[in-house]
Amino acid sequence: MNFKKPLLFVIPLLLAILFVPAAIADNSCLNCHEKLSAFNETEQQFNEIRLQHLGRDIPCSLQCHTATLNKFAQSNYVQWTKSKHALFNVTCNNCHGGNPDSDIKEIAHIGIERSSNSSSTVFYRNVPETCGKCHTNELSQFKNSAHYQKLKALQQAPTCDTCHRPHEFKVLNISDFHNLCSQCHNIDMRIAPSDAPDRAITALQNADKLTNEIKLAYNDIQQAKQKGMDVSAAQNDLNSAISIRDSLPVLWHAFDLPSFGNVIDSGIAAAQKAQQESGMPVSKPTPAFGTIASMAGIVAIYLLLRRK
Numbered sequence: 001m002n003f004k005k006p007l008l009f010v011i012p013l014l015l016a017i018l019f020v021p022a023a024i025a026d027n028s029c030l031n032c033h034e035k036l037s038a039f040n041e042t043e044q045q046f047n048e049i050r051l052q053h054l055g056r057d058i059p060c061s062l063q064c065h066t067a068t069l070n071k072f073a074q075s076n077y078v079q080w081t082k083s084k085h086a087l088f089n090v091t092c093n094n095c096h097g098g099n100p101d102s103d104i105k106e107i108a109h110i111g112i113e114r115s116s117n118s119s120s121t122v123f124y125r126n127v128p129e130t131c132g133k134c135h136t137n138e139l140s141q142f143k144n145s146a147h148y149q150k151l152k153a154l155q156q157a158p159t160c161d162t163c164h165r166p167h168e169f170k171v172l173n174i175s176d177f178h179n180l181c182s183q184c185h186n187i188d189m190r191i192a193p194s195d196a197p198d199r200a201i202t203a204l205q206n207a208d209k210l211t212n213e214i215k216l217a218y219n220d221i222q223q224a225k226q227k228g229m230d231v232s233a234a235q236n237d238l239n240s241a242i243s244i245r246d247s248l249p250v251l252w253h254a255f256d257l258p259s260f261g262n263v264i265d266s267g268i269a270a271a272q273k274a275q276q277e278s279g280m281p282v283s284k285p286t287p288a289f290g291t292i293a294s295m296a297g298i299v300a301i302y303l304l305l306r307r308k
Contacts, residue, residue, distance in 0.1 A: 028103045029092035033077045052183055079167035095130055097121055125151045127159045141253040158184075174204045199257045206264045207248055213271035214241050220278035234277035241271035 080086055085094075093100045097111040113120035121130045128148060132139025142148050142160075150157035163172055163180070172180065178197040183189075185196035193199070217238045224231045244267030251260055275282070 027091050027093075027100045028108045029096075029098060029100045030077065031103065032105070032108070033092065076167035079165075083167065083169045085169060090134070094134075095122060124159050124161075125154070127161055131160045137250045138253045141250055142255075145253065145255040147255055174201055174208075177201055177204065196257070203257050203260050203264065206261065206268070207245075210241065210245050210248075210264055210267045210271065213268050213275070214238065214245060217241065217271045217274035217278070220275050220280040223280055224278045229279050231278055234274040234279075237270045237274035237277060241267045241274065244270065 080092075085091075091100060092098070099108050099110055102108045113123075115122045115124075117123060118125070120126065128139055128142055128151070132142075147157045147159075151159060158180075164170065165172075177200050181197035181200055184191045185194055187194050217234070221231045221234050221238060224234070244263060248260070248264070251263060254260070
């Protein structure tokens with residue numbers, strides 16, 4: 001069993017529980033909003049529908065759905081506590097504005113506008129610049145995208161919190177991207193390229209392949225070191241592959257899938273070259289259990305037919 005994923009979730013949560021309260025003790029936004037109810041399951045589904053409407057350029061989602069959603073839930077404190085923002089003391093006012101030093105509601109909310117207001121820092125067209133105050137490299141890449149150009153042209157397009165769930169800021173799973181991207185990139189909507197969802201998934205799967213190739217190269221180099229072999233050339237290529245892998249999250253925000261794919265290919269090539277330069281024998285993959293079971297089934301059917 002792989003315990004790494006549960007640990008990656010549990011450790012940040014424990015840190016948030018133990019250390020975040022002390023760090024934000026004087027923040028009026030959190031002192032107040034932590035007492036308010038968070039989204040329940042129905043409200044989360046409603047918000048997802050609203051975001052889907054935004055992606056389809058349906059204006060009623062801004063005029064009506066936001067107001068209805070605000071009646072449902074007054075706080076996203078619980079979602080925020082699960083995020084990396086909580087760990088790094090990035091609080092409500094960093095995105096929404098306001099005065100966190102005052103515990104008087106009217107003063108604390110000065111400058112805060114509803115998300116449906118075009119002057120709000122969290123109005124969907126303004127979200128990139130709001131996030132870009134900290135995530136400068138991601139914003140720089142996003143500005144090169146067709147998505148950003150559409151936003152600046154006052155058209156509907158995905159923005160940061162389309163892919164990163166608001167307040168939790170979780171990155172979508174690969175399996176979620178097809179449904180998300182296909183809301184616009186489909187034959188009916190005629191937004192080119194219509195195959196963008198499939199290409200996006202392929203690119204992300206290749207990014208996972210790069211990670212696996214890096215692991216193989218690392219293991220080969222470690223084994224070679226134990227045998228006293230010279231691995232300097234292999235280590236250089238492995239470092240190049242790791243550098244490419246680490247650059248992918250930022251590069252992704254340009255949504256230039258051909259260029260993104262080329263970068264991944266160069267990383268895979270570097271990792272595979274490192275494996276070869278390690279001097280370790282290439283291990284042949286063992287047949288998967290499913291393949292063995294299928295072959296056994298075919299043989300069994302053949303023997304039964306022959307007996308008959």
